[in-house]
Amino acid sequence: MTPLVEVKHLVKHFERGGGLFRAKTVVKAVDDVSFVVNEGETFALVGESGSGKSTTGRCMLRLVEPTSGEVLFRGQNVLGYSSGQMRAARRDMQMVFQDPYSSLNPRMRALTIVEEPLVIHSIGSKTERRARVADLFELVGLDPAHLDRYPHEFSGGQRQRIGLARALALNPSFIIADEPVSALDVSIQAQVINLLMDLQEQLKLTYLFIAHDLRLVRHISTRVAVMYLGRIVEMGETTQIFANAQHAYTKALLSAVPATDPDAPRARIELDPAQVSHDAPLRQVSEGHFAAV
Amino acid sequence: MKQVPLLAVENLTTVFDVKPRPVVAVNDVSFEIRKGETLGLVGESGSGKSVTAFSIIGLLQPPGRVAGGRVMFQGRDLARLPEPEMRKVRGAGIGFVFQEPMAALNPVMRVGAHIAEALVVHGLAAKAEARGRAIELLRAVKITDPEKRVDDYPHQLSGGMRQRVMMAVALACKPPLLIADEPTTALDVTVQAQVLDLLRDMKKQFDRSLLLITHDLGVIAETADRVAVMYAGRIVEQGTVREIFHHPKHPYTRGLLASIPGGAAGSRLQAIEGTVPNLSVLPPGCSFAPRCGDRMDVCATAFPPQTPAGGLDLSTVAPGAKVEHAVRCYLHGGQP
Numbered sequence: 001m002t003p004l005v006e007v008k009h010l011v012k013h014f015e016r017g018g019g020l021f022r023a024k025t026v027v028k029a030v031d032d033v034s035f036v037v038n039e040g041e042t043f044a045l046v047g048e049s050g051s052g053k054s055t056t057g058r059c060m061l062r063l064v065e066p067t068s069g070e071v072l073f074r075g076q077n078v079l080g081y082s083s084g085q086m087r088a089a090r091r092d093m094q095m096v097f098q099d100p101y102s103s104l105n106p107r108m109r110a111l112t113i114v115e116e117p118l119v120i121h122s123i124g125s126k127t128e129r130r131a132r133v134a135d136l137f138e139l140v141g142l143d144p145a146h147l148d149r150y151p152h153e154f155s156g157g158q159r160q161r162i163g164l165a166r167a168l169a170l171n172p173s174f175i176i177a178d179e180p181v182s183a184l185d186v187s188i189q190a191q192v193i194n195l196l197m198d199l200q201e202q203l204k205l206t207y208l209f210i211a212h213d214l215r216l217v218r219h220i221s222t223r224v225a226v227m228y229l230g231r232i233v234e235m236g237e238t239t240q241i242f243a244n245a246q247h248a249y250t251k252a253l254l255s256a257v258p259a260t261d262p263d264a265p266r267a268r269i270e271l272d273p274a275q276v277s278h279d280a281p282l283r284q285v286s287e288g289h290f291a292a293v
Numbered sequence: 294m295k296q297v298p299l300l301a302v303e304n305l306t307t308v309f310d311v312k313p314r315p316v317v318a319v320n321d322v323s324f325e326i327r328k329g330e331t332l333g334l335v336g337e338s339g340s341g342k343s344v345t346a347f348s349i350i351g352l353l354q355p356p357g358r359v360a361g362g363r364v365m366f367q368g369r370d371l372a373r374l375p376e377p378e379m380r381k382v383r384g385a386g387i388g389f390v391f392q393e394p395m396a397a398l399n400p401v402m403r404v405g406a407h408i409a410e411a412l413v414v415h416g417l418a419a420k421a422e423a424r425g426r427a428i429e430l431l432r433a434v435k436i437t438d439p440e441k442r443v444d445d446y447p448h449q450l451s452g453g454m455r456q457r458v459m460m461a462v463a464l465a466c467k468p469p470l471l472i473a474d475e476p477t478t479a480l481d482v483t484v485q486a487q488v489l490d491l492l493r494d495m496k497k498q499f500d501r502s503l504l505l506i507t508h509d510l511g512v513i514a515e516t517a518d519r520v521a522v523m524y525a526g527r528i529v530e531q532g533t534v535r536e537i538f539h540h541p542k543h544p545y546t547r548g549l550l551a552s553i554p555g556g557a558a559g560s561r562l563q564a565i566e567g568t569v570p571n572l573s574v575l576p577p578g579c580s581f582a583p584r585c586g587d588r589m590d591v592c593a594t595a596f597p598p599q600t601p602a603g604g605l606d607l608s609t610v611a612p613g614a615k616v617e618h619a620v621r622c623y624l625h626g627g628q629p
Contacts, residue, residue, distance in 0.1 A: 048481035128385060153569045156338075185337040186508060190552035190564035197561065212482060219554035219562070258487035258511025260553050262534040266515065268486055 004174055004206050005037040005060070009265050012052075012059050012068035029055045029240075030066070031230035037174075042200065042207040044217040044238075046253075047227035053210045056227070057176045060208070061093055062086055073174070091121060094167035098179035099161030104151040110137075111147040117169045136165040148152060157188035161195070168199070178210045193220060214257050218242050223288075226250045232282060236289035238289050244293035297367075298325035299502050300349070300470055305362035307341070311356075316572045318357070320526040321419040326470065331496060331503040333517030333534070333546060335510060335549075337569050340523040342506045346472050348372070349504075350387055350461055351379045362421070366470070372585045385415045388463030392475035394455035398447040404431070404458050407444035411465040430461040435491060452482035457491065464495065471495075472504045489516055510549060522546050525570050525580035532602060532618030542602045542620040544585045578629075579622070587624055595629040598623045 010033045018024035030052045045053040057068040062078065070077045078089055096252045097103040104113055114136055115129045124132060134144035140161040151159055160164040160180060167175055177196065181189040197220060199205060211217050215226060218238055225235040226249065234247040252271035259266070280292040298626050307319035319341045326332045336342040347353050349364050351371060364371040366386065371379065383389070391397040398407060408430055409423035424443065431439035434457040447455055453456065456476060463471055477485035493516060496503055505516055513520055514534065521531040522543065530543040541547045551563040567584035570576070576583055582592040602618040602625060621627070 048483065091620065144431035157568060185569060186338060186510070186549055186553055190554075190562035191566070193554070194561050194564055197559070213554075214482070216556045219556070219558055219560075252483055256483040258486075258489070258509065258515045260511050260514050260538070260550070261553065262514045262517075262538050264514075268490065269486075271483065 002040040004074065005040040005208070006072040007056070007060065008070040008072070010034070010036050010071065011058055011067045012055050012058060012064065013067045027051060028230045030059060033204075033227075033230075033232055035232065035235060037206060037208055038222075039173075039206055040204060041155075041222040042209050042220055044209045044211060044224045045219035045227060046112065046217050046224060048210055048212060048216060048253075050229075051086045051227040052230040053227045054178055057095070057178050057208060057210050061090065061095055061176060062145050063095070077081070087120075091117075091170040092172050093174045093176070093195050094170070094172040096160075096163050096177040096180045098161055099183050100156055101151075101183070103163055104159055106151050109148050109150055110142075110154070113151070114165045114169055115164060120140050121170060123170075132169070133165070135250075136168055139142075139168065139199070140165045141191075144229075155188075157191055160184060160192050164192075164195070168203070171203075174202070174206045174208070176208045176210065179212070179216075180209075180253075182211070182213065182218070189216075196220070208273060214242075214254065227255065228276070229278065231278070231292065233276075234291040236286075240286065240289040244286075244289070246285050246289075246293050248293075250291075298327050299367070300326040301363075302345070302349065303363045303365065303557070305345065305348060305364060306360045307344050307353065307357060308360040309357045311573075314573060317360075318526055318572060319348060321362070322523075322526075322528050324364075324521050324528060324531060326502045326504055326578075328469070328502055329496065329500045331492075331505055331517045331520065333513035333520045334506045334523060335508065335513050335520060336523030337508055339525075339569055339572060341526040341572075342523050343474055345523070346389075346474050346506055347511070350383055350389060350472065351376070351533075352383075380624070381415070384411050384463075384468065385417075385466040385470055386470065388466070388468040388471045390456070390459045390463050390471065390473040390476045392453065393480050394459045394479075395447060396572060397459055398455060400447055402443050402446075403443070404447065404450070407458065407462050408465050410463050412561040415466045426465070427461070429457070430465055433434070433464070434458075434461045434495075438608070439476055451482050453488060456480060456484075456488055460488075460491065460495070464499075468501075469601075470502045470504065472506070474506045475508070476505075477588075478507070485512070492516060510553060522549070525535065525575060527574060527580065527621065529581065529622065530602070530618075530620045535548075536602070536618040540586040540602070540618075542625050543581075543622050544587050544624070545581045548584075589623060591623050591629055597623050597629075600626040 010030055012030040014027045014029055015024045016027055034061055047053045058064045060071050071079050096104050111133050114133045118129045137144045142161050181192050209221055221238050224234045224238050224241045228249045234250045245254055249271055251269045255269040282290040285291050303323050305319055305322045309318055318475045334342045348359050357521050359372045373612055405424055405427040408427035412418040413424050428439045428443050436457050479489050517534050520537040521528045521532050524545050530546050541550055548565040565584055570580055576591040582588050599619050599621050602620045
């Protein structure tokens, strides 16, 4: 296992408020987060809203600037890159966003949306780019005859495929997928998840999968980190986390997932915030399994 | 003696008069809710589940209108009730909880005022005592520190708390029926679990009936007694929660259940191919046929009639007997 991405002590603080007579408050959105994503795996960041999982992903691509820490991509700290270097680096690290409605420019045709990364990096002639986009369309299961359509002419699932085609345009090796299916209907979610898994195999992609749906995470990820209030509270192999959760928050989160069997016993575990020591460091509980307990 | 259901929706059809041709958003929908029972109405976006709810309580906005059928509630047809009468039913007869509590609560009204308004409008409390009742109700929906929270504005509350306030408002007039439209969709999973527990408590404690509208089969499995599955404006299958989850008959219901991740990690999910159809250009015959793996020639002829699940011939069922599990699919009988 070769690490592709290493996140070390990542911190992102947002300052809030602050007026003439009011002190600024600091929100610790990401608070000393460290993890490694190995080549070819799907590493999931799970947590509820406000846990810092999306901010962590955005910091890694410097869509927001982290306060401190390191993000090593193939051993190089991208946080030290100049903006030109960063632009070049992003050819290899792409992002797929949650909302296929707001992440595609409604006034641009699908072709223009998908070829934009190629234009920015001055790759190919106009005809070559069109051919490349047609290939990408086929790769993600869209009809290349629809290249000149606008986003509103596609369904939600198809729009998410357009977003994916755009992310794949530059042949990246690492993709951060931030809740890529949570805005889609149940019957469409499965199609897109299957596509993500197929593409991973075909193109040898490494995924950082940011999600709140634990059923989905259990299905597609190799390893999981659970975030709570800006920190990773538990991390390990997916099977370790689901079968042998150690942290009180992980246990509460797992027990809250509705069972899809009406006869399943309901054993809700409520989280008592007083039980959680916010400063507890991650420690190893078994081989590859860490928890802040 | 046959128990009269609390709510009986009979052949409800709701049409949106839009150009170029009207769209039938709810098509010949029938179901019942009995006293103390929770019916889960499940479907994807555009299936017509929310429009069904809005049709029941008469809150459809033009160009939408109820074009046919009856909504029988406490002996009256709500579809034909004049608006002043309907206003009395809303709140006192049927309480409503919406998906997005921030949009449903007035941002410049304190929490207590929302509840007090419901009580005063329906003549259930004088202004002076309304505050006390509001605090009681907030306590009933498990809001901590209700004496303090009653004076908060909606923006001071978290999403889960706002949804509880919505429930307190909906329950203020002790309506026998509560309609909850995606009440937990905007909430985090741990908060969702708390709100679902609360809905179950409320039902048990006050013997309320509940129409729970959701796209999440997990929420249905946890909360509902019976389930109706909607697809493209029609109920394609309904039955007890155990029947639907353990013996689903309609290929769409089976597909939905199979597409929930839960099998071996890394295995392919069983997706339903294709997309939800556009209601303005529905195919002839069964609307699910274009996506259905079990499609037969007959499916393109006419929408299948409702038959008892398991291929029973309707003529073998005693007249007036309740069919507890019914499906609309030619695989399970029926003729075009």
